[in-house]
Amino acid sequence: MTDLTVHEPPATGSDLAELVPILFGHAAFQQLNAACELGLFELLHERGPLGAAEVAEALGLGRRPAGILLLGTTALRLTAVEGGRYRTGPAVAAAFAQGSWPVLRDIVEFQARVSYLPAADFAESLRTGENAGIRHFPGDTRDLYSRLAGVPGLEELFYRCMNSWSELSNPVLVDQVDHTGTRRILDVGGGDAVNAIALARAHPQLRITVLDRPGALEPARRNIERARLADRVGTHAADIFDDPYPGGHDCVLFAHQLVIWSPEQNLRLLRKAHDAVEPGGRVLVFNAFCDDDGAGPLYAALDNVYFATLPFRDSTIYRWCEHEEWLRAAGFTGLRRVAGTGWTPHGVVEGRRAP
Numbered sequence: 352m353t354d355l356t357v358h359e360p361p362a363t364g365s366d367l368a369e370l371v372p373i374l375f376g377h378a379a380f381q382q383l384n385a386a387c388e389l390g391l392f393e394l395l396h397e398r399g400p401l402g403a404a405e406v407a408e409a410l411g412l413g414r415r416p417a418g419i420l421l422l423g424t425t426a427l428r429l430t431a432v433e434g435g436r437y438r439t440g441p442a443v444a445a446a447f448a449q450g451s452w453p454v455l456r457d458i459v460e461f462q463a464r465v466s467y468l469p470a471a472d473f474a475e476s477l478r479t480g481e482n483a484g485i486r487h488f489p490g491d492t493r494d495l496y497s498r499l500a501g502v503p504g505l506e507e508l509f510y511r512c513m514n515s516w517s518e519l520s521n522p523v524l525v526d527q528v529d530h531t532g533t534r535r536i537l538d539v540g541g542g543d544a545v546n547a548i549a550l551a552r553a554h555p556q557l558r559i560t561v562l563d564r565p566g567a568l569e570p571a572r573r574n575i576e577r578a579r580l581a582d583r584v585g586t587h588a589a590d591i592f593d594d595p596y597p598g599g600h601d602c603v604l605f606a607h608q609l610v611i612w613s614p615e616q617n618l619r620l621l622r623k624a625h626d627a628v629e630p631g632g633r634v635l636v637f638n639a640f641c642d643d644d645g646a647g648p649l650y651a652a653l654d655n656v657y658f659a660t661l662p663f664r665d666s667t668i669y670r671w672c673e674h675e676e677w678l679r680a681a682g683f684t685g686l687r688r689v690a691g692t693g694w695t696p697h698g699v700v701e702g703r704r705a706p
Contacts, residue, residue, distance in 0.1 A: 533557060536558075
């Protein structure tokens with residue numbers, strides 16, 4: 352009898368070495384977080400290259416703790432060493448050169464103070480289909496956003512970091528999407544107006560209305576005034592699900608919204624957008640996306656731990672094709688994908704309402 356059993360080759364040491372960054376992922380993040388808290392990267396950016404003793408003295412650390420920190424950051428390529436002197440590694444140096452380091456530092460703080468501990472409830476969240484990590488924040492509501500106010504300073508951190516994420520990812524929305532011919536955008540769930548302000552600055556013909564709950568619009572109004580754009584960016588208080596959307600807009604924008612809700616809720620929102628937008632107008636869905644084949648990207652796969660454990664029970668980074676299915680079901684045609692060119696998997700799917 353022929354043996355049809357497929358015999359896999361034995362695992363090699365190099366194969367098993369791929370487990371190291373996964374097994375010690377928690378430690379890798381703590382190396383990054385400690386370096387941020389202690390000011391290592393700012394020190395090396397401003398004064399490097401520096402020897403280990405100089406780093407220890409400048410950071411107020413003993414030689415042993417400084418050595419542990421520098422070993423970790425160098426092995427992770429966050430720092431580099433040559434001739435016993437340390438400098439920032441490629442990714443950190445690029446962030447300083449691009450002016451995005453403050454944004455990344457905010458995101459590290461968000462991961463440390465908001466996402467990290469609840470991530471231990473990932474398996475429980477998968478078993479129950481609930482955002483089990485919410486238990487780490489005081490309150491009895493079932494969403495993260497309403498519980499943040501129960502921890503002093505955490506709500507401010509959350510919205511500051513959401514602003515940072517938007518600044519990092521919104522070039523695809525602002526620069527890569529063609530806004531020629533668009534006059535008025537309704538920014539549904541637009542929060543503190545970070546995307547509305549970026550769009551208005553880049554495209555002088557645009558008038559934008561930020562629609563959100565009353566409490567969320569308070570920082571939006573402050574930011575709009577600070578940006579001196581009150582003549583072109585306004586606000587409208589409403590519930591995004593239950594209240595009617597104001598008319599007169601030829602574009603409806605959902606920025607980082609459809610990752611929060613269930614497929615049924617997303618379809619409901621898109622149908623509301625179809626009813627609200629003028630004939631011939633369009634909808635823009637801007638957020639991170641998973642690949643259609645479900646194989647990646649790694650960023651989305653790892654970020655889904657946060658979405659599974661914290662925001663709402665159904666929060667998920669969905670695939671491109673799932674968004675397109677909802678758009679078609681809501682009545683939109685002429686669908687188009689715009690993939691970002693940065694290191695995050697953000698992009699835009701747009702569709703049009705028939706004239």
